[in-house]
Amino acid sequence: MPIDRFFYDSPFTTHQKVQLEGIEFHHLAHVTRAKPGVVLELVNGKGQLASASLEKVEKRNATLYIEKILEKPKPPFSVILAQAIPRIQRLDFIIEKGTELGLTELWLFPGQHSERKNLNEHQLDRLRTITIAAMKQCGRLHLPTITIKPPLSKWEPIHFSSFFGDLSPDAPPLLQSWQQNPPKDGIIFFIGPESGFSDKEEEILGNLGANGVKLHHNILRTDTASLAALTLINHLNY
Known part of the structure; x- marks a missing residue:
């Protein structure tokens, strides 16, 4: 440290x-x-x-x-977490640990099942303060950016390797999808809120070009899923 x-x-x-x-x-x-x-x-x-x-x-x-x-130059591989807005205490945890795990961008958007649909300026300032503290603690030199995005229904198609956490039994593991088509310049990983993505959101994600993958054989909480995704991405891109 x-x-x-x-x-x-x-x-x-x-x-x-x-x-x-x-x-x-x-x-x-x-x-x-x-x-x-x-x-x-x-x-x-x-x-x-x-x-x-x-x-x-x-x-x-x-x-x-x-x-x-x-x-130190910016990392050549971008790691973007697109997180449906969760409860604020879980979001604090996600940005703190995500910073330690090499997150480069955090995109926050209101999910259909999100209890919270937006963040005020005070909450965004708090997230930035947490991010700065985590950056100093872990020794990295680039501060992750935090961006508020609209609902998924208003997104344009993504020209970037992208995945989302899929609870369906036939969803392939992230490792399998990664090995079949390794991301080149970076990755976007979508995580749903506490109650998960709606069927409509999963359909939208598919239309945007995101592939549904499994992070674990158990059902993970939104903050656990975020950190599991970042940990796996770090391992696969090491």
């Missing part, structure tokens, strides 16, 4: 001075209690990791001086 890593939402340049404010400043000043002269790490979620020395800590902000920068 990275030690004393902080988030700053802007591109870095060497010999640049930056000011930490808000949550990141609170963590630096009141949790880690860092003192001037200590060297810390800054990440911006855009593939940059900066080594920075702490120059001063004031009442509401801290000034750091960037000494060197490490850059």
